[in-house]
Amino acid sequence: MLKRFSLDKRVNLVYQRLLKYVTPHWRVLLFSFIAMLFYSAANAYVPFIMRDVFEILENGIKGQGLYLPFVILLTFAVRGLTDFISIYGLAWIGRRVIRDLRSLIFMKYTDLPSRYFDSSSVGMLVSKLTYNTEQVAEAISNALVVLVRDTLTIIVLVGAMVYFSPLLTSLVAITTPIVALLVSMMSKAFRRYSTKIQTSMGDATRVIESAVSAHKVVKIFEGQDYENKKFNKINKANYKMNLKLVATVSLGDALTQYTVALGVSAVIYVAFSNAASNILNAASFMGFLTAMGMLLAPLKRIVNINLALQRGIAAGESLFEIIDEPTERDDGHIESKKISGEININSISFTYDKDKGKVLNNISFNIRAGTTVAIVGRSGSGKSTLVGLLPRFYDVDKGEILLDGVNLNQYGLKNLRRQISLVSQDIMLFNDTIANNICYGGLSSLPREDILKAAESAYVMEFCDLLPNGIDSEVGEKGILLSGGQKQRIAIARAFLKNSPILILDEATSALDNESESYIQRAMTTLMDGRTTLVIAHRLSTVEKADLILVLKDGSLVESGTHQELLDIGGHYRDLHSMQFSV
Incomplete structure (x- = not known):
C-alpha cells in the first residue's frame, strides 16, 4: 500500500510539474476549453434532434421537420469549428512546452558536471531529448484534447440520457465502477511498459551512435555480427514490449466495450418490458439510444488515450530527472581580468569511483608563472586527470589548487576557464566552417x-588556401573532411586566438606528420612564450627543454626536476627515457 501511495504521489508530482510549463499559456488553454464546451454542447444536442425527427415521422406531419436539416448543418458546423480550435490550441501549447523543455534540457546538458557524462551514454541522452520529449508533447496536446473534450462530451451526453430516462441511465451507470477499475489497471501497465520502451529506445540510439561513429573499426575487425547481435537483442526487447502494450490496449478496449454492452443489453431489456412502457415513449427512447450510442466513441477514446498520458508521464519523469541533476558547482565570486599563471598544488587526491581507488594520491608541486611544465608517465598514471582539475572539469577530493595564490573554487567558473586554453589529443571539431571552429564560443566576437x-x-592557412572556400570551408561532422593533422592545427589555432595566460597541451602534436610537426613545434615555441604551459607527452624528446618535468606513476608524483636532473637521478624517468630511445 505504501509503495502504491509513493508511486501515485510521484505521478502527481510529474503532472504538476508539466502543468507549470502549460500555465504560462493559460489564455490559449482557456480559449481551447471554451471551444471544447461548445463542441460538447453540439454533441449533446444531436440526440434531441434525433428525438424530434422520430417524433415528427411517428406523428406523420412531415412538413413540420423542414427546419431540421438546417439545424443539423448548424450543429455540425459549430462542432467542426470548435473541434479545430481546441485541437490546434492544445497542439500549439504542446509544441511550445516541448520547445521550452528541449531548450532547458539542452542547456542542462551543457552545464552538467563531467562526472555525469562519465556514467551516461550519448545515445541515451539524445533519445531523451528527442523521443521522450515527443511523448510529453503527445500527452499535452492530443491526449489532453481527448481527455478534456471527451470527458465533457460524456458528461453532457449522460445529462441528456438522464433527461430522457433516469431509470435506463441508472442501468448503464452500473457499469461505471467496472470501467474505472479497468482504466486504473491499464494505467499501471501502460506506464510500466512505456518506461521500458523509452529505455530500450535510448539503448538502441546508443548502439546505433556507437556503431556508426566507429564504422571503420567495425569493418576492419569484422564487428558487424557482434554489433548486429547487440542491436537485435535491444530491438527484440523493444518489439516484445510494444506487443505487450498493444495486447494491453486491445484487451482493455474489448473488456470495456463488453462491459458497456452489458449495460446496453440491460437497457433494451427494460425498455421492452412492461416496467418502462408507461414512462418512456418511442421518440424519447430513440433520443436515449442516440445519446448512449454517441457515448461509446468518446468512452473508447478516453480508455485508449490513457496510453498516451502514461507514456507522457513516464517520459516526463525521465526528463525531470535530468533537470533535477545538480549542475557544476560555481559559487566563486572572484572575477580576474588577467592572471599571471602561478599554480600551487597542495596535497591533492582524486578518485572517479571510490570502489576503484584513487587516481591521484597526495600530489604536491608548484609552477612559476610563465614556465613550461611537462607531465610524463605511462598510460593510466593520471596525467590527463591531473590537468583536468585545473579548469575544474572535476573537483579534488582532498587538498587544494591555488591559482595566483587563490583557491580555484573562489573563481567564477567562466572567469577561471577564460584564463585557460586547451589542446587535447581528442580533437573535437563542430560541423561548421574552419573559421567558425577557430573562433568558437566566446571567441566568436x-x-x-x-x-x-x-x-x-x-599553419592552418597552408591547407586552407588549397580549399575552394578557403577558411570558410566546411569541416564536416567531427571534422571528417579533414586529416588528423589538419584538425589538430585548427585546435591549436583556437588556442592562439584565445591568447590565455595558461596553456594545456595534452598530446597536442600526436596527430601530426613529421612535416606538420616541424611547423607546429616552431609555432608552439612562440605560443608558449610568456605563458604557464602544462604539456602532457608520451614522447619524451618533445619535453626535454621544459623548465620542470613531473613524473607520475600509478597516480603518485614520484620524481620532479629538469630533463638532465632526472636522468642523473637514474629513477623512473630514466627508465622511460631509456625504453623509448633504445627502441
Missing part, C-alpha cells in the same frame, strides 16, 4: 583579422 592571424600562426 573577435575580428576577422585576429582569426586569420591565429590560422597563420598554426
Whole structure:
C-alpha cells in the first residue's frame, strides 16, 4: 500500500510539474476549453434532434421537420469549428512546452558536471531529448484534447440520457465502477511498459551512435555480427514490449466495450418490458439510444488515450530527472581580468569511483608563472586527470589548487576557464566552417583579422588556401573532411586566438606528420612564450627543454626536476627515457 501511495504521489508530482510549463499559456488553454464546451454542447444536442425527427415521422406531419436539416448543418458546423480550435490550441501549447523543455534540457546538458557524462551514454541522452520529449508533447496536446473534450462530451451526453430516462441511465451507470477499475489497471501497465520502451529506445540510439561513429573499426575487425547481435537483442526487447502494450490496449478496449454492452443489453431489456412502457415513449427512447450510442466513441477514446498520458508521464519523469541533476558547482565570486599563471598544488587526491581507488594520491608541486611544465608517465598514471582539475572539469577530493595564490573554487567558473586554453589529443571539431571552429564560443566576437592571424600562426592557412572556400570551408561532422593533422592545427589555432595566460597541451602534436610537426613545434615555441604551459607527452624528446618535468606513476608524483636532473637521478624517468630511445 505504501509503495502504491509513493508511486501515485510521484505521478502527481510529474503532472504538476508539466502543468507549470502549460500555465504560462493559460489564455490559449482557456480559449481551447471554451471551444471544447461548445463542441460538447453540439454533441449533446444531436440526440434531441434525433428525438424530434422520430417524433415528427411517428406523428406523420412531415412538413413540420423542414427546419431540421438546417439545424443539423448548424450543429455540425459549430462542432467542426470548435473541434479545430481546441485541437490546434492544445497542439500549439504542446509544441511550445516541448520547445521550452528541449531548450532547458539542452542547456542542462551543457552545464552538467563531467562526472555525469562519465556514467551516461550519448545515445541515451539524445533519445531523451528527442523521443521522450515527443511523448510529453503527445500527452499535452492530443491526449489532453481527448481527455478534456471527451470527458465533457460524456458528461453532457449522460445529462441528456438522464433527461430522457433516469431509470435506463441508472442501468448503464452500473457499469461505471467496472470501467474505472479497468482504466486504473491499464494505467499501471501502460506506464510500466512505456518506461521500458523509452529505455530500450535510448539503448538502441546508443548502439546505433556507437556503431556508426566507429564504422571503420567495425569493418576492419569484422564487428558487424557482434554489433548486429547487440542491436537485435535491444530491438527484440523493444518489439516484445510494444506487443505487450498493444495486447494491453486491445484487451482493455474489448473488456470495456463488453462491459458497456452489458449495460446496453440491460437497457433494451427494460425498455421492452412492461416496467418502462408507461414512462418512456418511442421518440424519447430513440433520443436515449442516440445519446448512449454517441457515448461509446468518446468512452473508447478516453480508455485508449490513457496510453498516451502514461507514456507522457513516464517520459516526463525521465526528463525531470535530468533537470533535477545538480549542475557544476560555481559559487566563486572572484572575477580576474588577467592572471599571471602561478599554480600551487597542495596535497591533492582524486578518485572517479571510490570502489576503484584513487587516481591521484597526495600530489604536491608548484609552477612559476610563465614556465613550461611537462607531465610524463605511462598510460593510466593520471596525467590527463591531473590537468583536468585545473579548469575544474572535476573537483579534488582532498587538498587544494591555488591559482595566483587563490583557491580555484573562489573563481567564477567562466572567469577561471577564460584564463585557460586547451589542446587535447581528442580533437573535437563542430560541423561548421574552419573559421567558425577557430573562433568558437566566446571567441566568436573577435575580428576577422585576429582569426586569420591565429590560422597563420598554426599553419592552418597552408591547407586552407588549397580549399575552394578557403577558411570558410566546411569541416564536416567531427571534422571528417579533414586529416588528423589538419584538425589538430585548427585546435591549436583556437588556442592562439584565445591568447590565455595558461596553456594545456595534452598530446597536442600526436596527430601530426613529421612535416606538420616541424611547423607546429616552431609555432608552439612562440605560443608558449610568456605563458604557464602544462604539456602532457608520451614522447619524451618533445619535453626535454621544459623548465620542470613531473613524473607520475600509478597516480603518485614520484620524481620532479629538469630533463638532465632526472636522468642523473637514474629513477623512473630514466627508465622511460631509456625504453623509448633504445627502441
